[in-house]
Amino acid sequence: xxxxxxxxxxxxxxxxxxxxxxxxxxxxLFMKGNELMPQCGYSKRALGLIGQxxxxxxxxxxxxxxxxxxxxxxxxxGWTTIPQTFVDGEFVGGSDVLAELDEKGELEETLTx
Amino acid sequence: MDHEExxxxxEDGIPDATATVSRPRGVDDDDHLAAEVxxxxxxxxxxxxxxxxxxxxxxxxxxxxxxxxxxxxxxxxEAEE
Numbered sequence: 775x776x777x778x779x780x781x782x783x784x785x786x787x788x789x790x791x792x793x794x795x796x797x798x799x800x801x802x803l804f805m806k807g808n809e810l811m812p813q814c815g816y817s818k819r820a821l822g823l824i825g826q827x828x829x830x831x832x833x834x835x836x837x838x839x840x841x842x843x844x845x846x847x848x849x850x851x852g853w854t855t856i857p858q859t860f861v862d863g864e865f866v867g868g869s870d871v872l873a874e875l876d877e878k879g880e881l882e883e884t885l886t887x
Numbered sequence: 888m889d890h891e892e893x894x895x896x897x898e899d900g901i902p903d904a905t906a907t908v909s910r911p912r913g914v915d916d917d918d919h920l921a922a923e924v925x926x927x928x929x930x931x932x933x934x935x936x937x938x939x940x941x942x943x944x945x946x947x948x949x950x951x952x953x954x955x956x957x958x959x960x961x962x963x964x965e966a967e968e
Binding site: 815844852853854855865866868870871875878880 | 950958
């Protein structure tokens with residue numbers, strides 16, 4: 775569902791955005807779309823899972839420059855898939871990791887560490 | 888890449904693994920896959936580390952040949968619960 779519009783960010787700008795967002799927020803979700811209009815099922819699911827325990831999640835819409843954001847995120851997590859969640863600068867995972875942590879009763883602790 | 892090929896990739900990449908790949912969004916959607924992977928290699932590993940083992944097995948295929956795969960990882964004993 776990602777439309778190939780002209781990316782509005784250069785790779786360097788995307789890297790700066792990613793670095794700053796991870797550093798300045800306790801919980802940040804790099805997703806497709808935004809909190810009001812998630813554009814992908816996994817992103818929506820991640821929002822819902824995090825929203826159970828945190829109401830201060832910062833979101834970044836990677837659709838603005840998807841490939842640049844994938845590369846920038848890979849520097850931090852080693853992954854290029856979206857969504858990606860970071861807590862206190864630490865990579866937590868995508869929506870399936872969040873779901874599995876929740877199933878095991880470990881998500882709250884992970885998100886509020 | 889169809890779901891059987893994904894199963895083989897995962898099973899070849901993780902010791903004693905059994906992978907069951909499904910298509911939660913319908914048989915004609917080979918883009919959004921789901922995979923349940925059971926292996927003793929997950930014993931004592933965090934959820935993230937388990938998923939990383941699977942992503943390593945999938946290697947360069949992620950986001951290229953495989954758009955998205957939703958993972959569930961279990962040890963044999965967890966699978967029996």
